[in-house]
Amino acid sequence: MSVDIALRVYASVTGPTAIFTTPEGVGEPLSAPAGEDIRQVIVQRAAAEARQAATAVELVTFGDHGEHRILIDSDGGIHRARSPEPVRFTEASEGKEVGTPAQEQEALGLAEAPAPEPLAPAPPTRRSFIEDADTSVLSLGGRALLAKIGLGPSRAQAERLAGERLVSQHWAGCRTAAVVNGKGGVGKTMTTAMLAAVFARHGGGNVLAWDNNDTRGTLGWRTEQGLYDTTVRDLLPAASQLLAPTAEISGIARFVHHQRVDRYDVLRSNPELLATHQRIERTEFDTLMSVAARYYRLVFFDSGNDESAERWLRMVDSSYQLVIPTLAAPEPAESAALLLDALRERDERSRDLADSAIVVVTESEPRGPAAAERVADGFRGTVREVLRIPFDPALKSGPLRFDSLRRATQDAWLRVAAAVASGF
Structure with a gap:
């Protein structure tokens, strides 16, 4: 099975709280109820985005445990992202050894899907020189930068942007x-x-x-x-x-x-x-x-x-x-x-x-x-x-x-x- 990425969301995790950034760049504060893991709250929020958009969403989380990526399809299925900038994901056959370090599994707090089989080299594609302008205060490039440096918008910044x-x-x-x-x-x-x-x-x-x-x-x-x-x-x-x-x-x-x-x-x-x-x-x-x-x-x-x-x-x-x-x-x-x-x-x-x-x-x-x-x-x-x-x-x-x-x-x-x- 293959899944195409259409949207990407981010979550900056700090203890039992997180800032979830939607595909439009709007930051939302999240917190975990008593007895619940904040990582599960983040996954549920990302799954809601996938269901609403009827397409796959890549979730990028960063915090004390580093940066991690998973793919959530429109039905709520969870897959492991293959690369920092994935285009397609293929579900591997059962029994294949995943090879993900135990530390990453613990950080994600999720059961890992089997590792994807290698994809055949894709033919070169030309990037369009004409793209829709993102005029929001937090642009796509800004969100990518936040993902790299491990910072997310504060509650006040998220409210101001909205x-x-x-x-x-x-x-x-x-x-x-x-x-x-x-x-x-x-x-x-x-x-x-x-x-x-x-x-x-x-x-x-x-x-x-x-x-x-x-x-x-x-x-x-x-x-x-x-x-x-x-x-x-x-x-x-x-x-x-x-x-x-x-x-x-x-x-x-x-x-x-x-x-x-x-x-x-x-x-x-x-x-x-x-x-x-x-x-x-x-x-x-x-x-x-x-x-x-x-x-x-x-x-x-x-x-x-x-x-x-x-x-x-x-x-x-x-x-x-x-x-x-x-x-x-x-x-x-x-x-x-x-x-x-x-x-x-x-x-x-x-x-x-x-x-x-x-x-x-x-x-x-x-x-x-x-x-x-x-x-x-x-x-x-x-x-x-x-x-x-x-x-x-x-x-x-x-x-x-x-x-x-x-x-x-x-x-x-x-x-x-x-x-x-x-x-x-």
């Missing part, structure tokens, strides 16, 4: 998320800017942060100004030009403010005007949304505090995902909970949005995580996911820049963005 792969996706059609909480000063602007930055930096731009606010929206104050001092009120009369078949893609640059390092654009409101001078009706919002969908693949709405405003309600109706920020304090948390209750009573779609919402609890002061955990625990089970952002002085005031954050804060925002991507 999050980056999620937020770098491109969906067919524009996706929208509304950042909402009826109370002011709870982190809506901060959340909007950070989500836009994460998606734009990893997905290649075409991301808009839209200050959908009648009453002194501050997104423009905390982000860079572009070449033109323009707001949403300037965009409205130009909408027909921007939607014309002959419009150029660069035409939108006159009305938005590009963030040079974080790569997203900001559509500002005018914080110097009263709400009565910059209200946007339902039809005007729809026109602006048509422009946004024409020029951007992702739109994040920084909402105002008036949940009865037409532009606020239309924003919710136009969103795929709700993100509800709150601070680790009773008042903003209660405001978020009341908003969820109101949305569930509004209509069926709003109820679905509330049930699948993401609540983001930010530590606004360096008082430790206890208060944030209490608030987070109050929302668990009522929404799809609850995530926490640690205290970071760079979020308190001043320009919002992703690179100014601590690494732990950056990782926390990546987790939030990955949860949003899962809802798209």
Whole structure:
């Protein structure tokens, strides 16, 4: 019997734990339950990959006992790999002496299959000069290097890689998320800017942060100004030009403010005007949304505090995902909970949005995580996911820049963005 290799997986073993790296380069932490050998856990995980792909998988393990390779076919059968870069495997007849050292048998923790019979020399084959590019952070070459030097990704690295792969996706059609909480000063602007930055930096731009606010929206104050001092009120009369078949893609640059390092654009409101001078009706919002969908693949709405405003309600109706920020304090948390209750009573779609919402609890002061955990625990089970952002002085005031954050804060925002991507 011969088996062709189509996929290769890796496992870095450290005592009773391991990091399993899938064919796509995503690292997964594994641990052995009490009384079970971690090597058997690894083999079971590799067998699951083989069954799912309906093809053979080569498992490369490395750790204290060195590097070892076995082949697992789609039916769960286990074979000994013949060479570091095998192409085909042949099962030998019974009774043939294997010749594998006892130390290797013990390291694998598996019964060895009989040694393969020598294969006839294969005719030379030409390697293609055109191959699919692997743009993941951990490339095929990187995984091969890890196999050689005996290192695997840490738990944090594996989680970071998985999050980056999620937020770098491109969906067919524009996706929208509304950042909402009826109370002011709870982190809506901060959340909007950070989500836009994460998606734009990893997905290649075409991301808009839209200050959908009648009453002194501050997104423009905390982000860079572009070449033109323009707001949403300037965009409205130009909408027909921007939607014309002959419009150029660069035409939108006159009305938005590009963030040079974080790569997203900001559509500002005018914080110097009263709400009565910059209200946007339902039809005007729809026109602006048509422009946004024409020029951007992702739109994040920084909402105002008036949940009865037409532009606020239309924003919710136009969103795929709700993100509800709150601070680790009773008042903003209660405001978020009341908003969820109101949305569930509004209509069926709003109820679905509330049930699948993401609540983001930010530590606004360096008082430790206890208060944030209490608030987070109050929302668990009522929404799809609850995530926490640690205290970071760079979020308190001043320009919002992703690179100014601590690494732990950056990782926390990546987790939030990955949860949003899962809802798209």
